[in-house]
Amino acid sequence: MKVTVTVRLKPGVLDPQGKAIGHALEGLGFAGVTDVRVGRIIELDLAEQDPSAARDAATAMARRLLANSVIESFEVALG
Amino acid sequence: MKVTVTVRLKPGVLDPQGKAIGHALEGLGFAGVTDVRVGRIIELDLAEQDPSAARDAATAMARRLLANSVIESFEVALG
Numbered sequence: 103m104k105v106t107v108t109v110r111l112k113p114g115v116l117d118p119q120g121k122a123i124g125h126a127l128e129g130l131g132f133a134g135v136t137d138v139r140v141g142r143i144i145e146l147d148l149a150e151q152d153p154s155a156a157r158d159a160a161t162a163m164a165r166r167l168l169a170n171s172v173i174e175s176f177e178v179a180l181g
Numbered sequence: 182m183k184v185t186v187t188v189r190l191k192p193g194v195l196d197p198q199g200k201a202i203g204h205a206l207e208g209l210g211f212a213g214v215t216d217v218r219v220g221r222i223i224e225l226d227l228a229e230q231d232p233s234a235a236r237d238a239a240t241a242m243a244r245r246l247l248a249n250s251v252i253e254s255f256e257v258a259l260g
Contacts, residue, residue, distance in 0.1 A: 108222065110222075120223075123223065123246070123247070126246055127242055130245055130246060132238065132241070132242055132245075134227055134238075135225060135226070135227060135228075135242075137226035138225055138226070139223075139224040140221060140222070141221065141222045141224065142219060142222065143219070143220045143221065143222055144218075144219055145217070145219075145220070146214060146217055147214070147216035148214060148215065149212075149214075149215055159213075162211070163206055163211055166209055166211075167202070167205055167206060167209060
């Protein structure tokens with residue numbers, strides 16, 4: 103089944119990629135962009151069919167590999 | 182107001198980053214990962230307070246800068 107892990111920088115962690123996007127948008131004439139933060143989504147297709155077990159597996163993967171817990175937080179969602 | 186743009190590779194476009202994550206998960210002992218796709222989320226904080234106008238602005242930004250329409254699709258969501 104499909105599980106989506108969303109990884110975001112924790113509040114307070116500088117986001118240079120977001121800053122660059124903000125500047126680029128301004129340069130393109132988009133006004134009123136006060137903040138930009140960039141995160142990533144990892145869509146996993148798991149052989150596991152039990153929703154609860156799939157969620158647990160994805161959480162373990164996020165803790166181990168997909169997110170850097172020092173600077174990032176993550177959410178796991180089915181589907 | 183906050184608007185989130187989610188950018189994904191279109192179906193059929195190769196995702197080497199996803200493949201690398203899949204191999205890494207396998208190497209760490211996570212079995213049963215049949216596919217991994219990686220996308221990104223761009224969280225915009227806009228001065229615009231009208232939901233419809235904010236959504237239109239974010240869509241224009243995605244078309245112009247945030248997504249590469251040749252290989253990527255995007256979704257815009259408020260909040």
